Amino acid sequence: MTTDQLILNGQTVADFMKEEMVAKVAMIKEKGILPCLATILVGNDPSSETYVRMKGNACARLGVHSIKVVLPAETTTEELIQEINKLNADHSVHGILLQHPVPHHINERAAFDAISIEKDVDGVTTQGYALNAFGAAAFPSCTPQAIIRILDFYRIQIEGKHAVVIGRSPILGKPVSAMLLNRNATVTTCHSKTVNLDEIVRLGDIVIAAVGKPLFVKGSWIKPGAVVIDAGYNKGNVGDVDYVSCLEQSSAITPVPGGVGPVTIATLIEHTIQSAYMLSERA
Amino acid sequence: MTTDQLILNGQTVADFMKEEMVAKVAMIKEKGILPCLATILVGNDPSSETYVRMKGNACARLGVHSIKVVLPAETTTEELIQEINKLNADHSVHGILLQHPVPHHINERAAFDAISIEKDVDGVTTQGYALNAFGAAAFPSCTPQAIIRILDFYRIQIEGKHAVVIGRSPILGKPVSAMLLNRNATVTTCHSKTVNLDEIVRLGDIVIAAVGKPLFVKGSWIKPGAVVIDAGYNKGNVGDVDYVSCLEQSSAITPVPGGVGPVTIATLIEHTIQSAYMLSERA
Incomplete structure (x- = not known):
């Protein structure tokens, strides 16, 4: 691990979001x-x-x-x-x-x-997925949104980067692929049928692990200097990424716990506050 | 060009589809x-x-x-x-x-x-896009569906292959990426902000050109033996693929005109017939 290496601390991002949320809640309560x-x-x-x-x-x-x-x-x-x-x-x-x-x-x-x-603050509806994929207004799925939020908070460039997403679920792999694409990344989506997965992952400047298998992604799969985001959360409090070996290879990495998780929850609540505000404007 | 090389003839596929459609129309008319x-x-x-x-x-x-x-x-x-x-x-x-x-x-x-x-036979609605991306029943966008149809007709394997899609429009690049993903390809979606596009395209076992720029994709970008699908149709009756140079490199390629185009039209009409059938069942 070099001194340039970043641990992407989800709690820091969530705390940063908290201030704005508290202010908004006060405003809405008024x-x-x-x-x-x-x-x-x-x-x-x-x-x-x-x-x-x-x-x-x-x-x-x-x-x-x-x-x-x-x-x-x-x-x-x-x-x-x-x-x-x-x-x-x-x-x-x-x-x-x-x-x-x-x-x-x-x-x-x-x-x-x-x-x-209007109330789909977790971003799980079919319609919400499509609206987001087409860049329209709807609450994006929370975990993908949290991933983008972390990258933005730590000023990690998305545009022009090759993002490799491992997983294609409707609430994680597919929407995060769509969101990274809309942020001008070149996006490769992998899954259980992907051949030579390690080689494909090694192409990624940004690697998103969203596969639901404990410690699945190995350091040897990571291009030196890549950014690794672990969106997994498996039994035993471990993510989809073999943290120790991937830490060696990456320039920045999210831990589990304390990475994507806290930001996902903060995002859910942020959407709820935003929904309350929007529905109150309409009433 | 080797003797193993295939010209993927869209008119042949459309003619094949025609027989079944004529029979179905007769049945519905009854x-x-x-x-x-x-x-x-x-x-x-x-x-x-x-x-x-x-x-x-x-x-x-x-x-x-x-x-x-x-x-x-x-x-x-x-x-x-x-x-x-x-x-x-x-x-x-x-x-x-x-x-x-x-x-x-x-x-x-x-x-x-x-x-x-129900009547979105061209597969252009936001809802139709999402239903298809999630593998549910709706009419898929016609050009992407035509591309899958051509690959299937010529028995070109999709599962496990690396498909590189150039373009991310809501009616072509995005839905064809989603459909290839649902058919178990590993899918990379590229666009105008993609860095080193030629290198990314060279990863593709299947390359889909859906960019809307005449003769844009060059033979030197194509991995030897890859399958090249040209979904472009530009002024002067030319596609997005530089046909002559890509023909040299590929194992199979669609021409323009006479490739994706006729199958897209046949697919549109097939969807219309299917819609008539479904709506008649419901009445």
């Missing part, structure tokens, strides 16, 4: 509106419970109200959509987060797409 | 339904007039009805959307094609997105 995030948890997966609790705590720290809807594991798709529709119609709710994954018997895509676009 | 494509032309750009005429002629050859809506160049966005809404409501119309580009003062994206998803 109008008599209390920004409110509704989270929906289906079943009792311990990790999901933890995530929902972390999001609620972060809301509380920023003066944002949050409500939790907890539904039993056997909830049907139709019942879940009914709950979402209630929240869509509730004027006191400004953002809706459906914690994923939902139990397998539920049509997750249908549930996501039931969230009204 | 139900008393006449498949109908409505084309909208705003202004009098000679190229656009030609394209609309070609599409109308292709409909006629296949027994598909077509109607042409011709609007003056000074049509406003609101007036255009009114016309689109009339066609959305018209049960005798199964597909709507808005010929692009429209005059600059019109909000083309708003006009595209006014087309109801």
Whole structure:
């Protein structure tokens, strides 16, 4: 590790975002509106419970109200959509987060797409994805937005760089590829069927690991001096990146925990505040 | 040029598609339904007039009805959307094609997105893009679909191949990147801000030129044995690919004209027939 190497500290970015958010919340409250995030948890997966609790705590720290809807594991798709529709119609709710994954018997895509676009602060709807891919206004998916935010905070150039994204999920790999493309990166999207993945990753000036496999990306895959962003979060508090070996190779890297995670949560709440502001302007 | 080299003949693919389409049209007509494509032309750009005429002629050859809506160049966005809404409501119309580009003062994206998803046989709506990117059912954008169709017809493997797409427009570069990704290619999307474009293109097992610059892609950029698909169509009847030099390097290549173009038109009409069938089932 050289002295030029940067640890991209997500908590620093989240703290930086916090100041502006607190000011905005105060401004909105003066109008008599209390920004409110509704989270929906289906079943009792311990990790999901933890995530929902972390999001609620972060809301509380920023003066944002949050409500939790907890539904039993056997909830049907139709019942879940009914709950979402209630929240869509509730004027006191400004953002809706459906914690994923939902139990397998539920049509997750249908549930996501039931969230009204105005309240889709987590950026999970099909429509939100497309609007963002086409550069239009909608809340972008939070983790991809957090990745861009970290790169911008640390003044890492995106335009003209070759970004390699490992993963193609609808809420991470695909939207982050689209966002990097819109920021004028040359973008390669890889996945489980990619041949010679290590060689492809070695092309990247910026490497985004979004694959969901613990310690998957090795230092030997990283072009010396590349920027490594670890968007993974696996059991045992480890990311998708083999941090020690990748740290050696990279010019900048996000740790796990304390990298993308805190910025993702801050982004979610920022979107909720923004939604409250926009919905209040419209009322 | 070796004897193994393939000229990917779009007319052959379109002729192959024709047989099935004629049979389907006959079947739908037996139900008393006449498949109908409505084309909208705003202004009098000679190229656009030609394209609309070609599409109308292709409909006629296949027994598909077509109607042409011709609007003056000074049509406003609101007036255009009114016309689109009339066609959305018209049960005798199964597909709507808005010929692009429209005059600059019109909000083309708003006009595209006014087309109801069921009748978006050209695959230009934001919603259609996202549904396709997520692998759901909607009519894919016709030119990207034609490219996949040609690759499949000539049994060119997509899965595991590195596809390099040059261009990122909402109706071509972005959707073809998404479709190749969904077919398990590793996909790199390039554009005007890409640095060392020739080196990036040289990575491609499959190269898609969708940039809109005549004879832009040179043979020296092509990895020996790569497959070259020219989705460009520029003034003077030339594509985006410098055909002569790229032919030397490639294992398979589409000519212009006679490559992607005829298959795009056939795909548009196939979607119209499919839409007529689906709408008739629903009625």
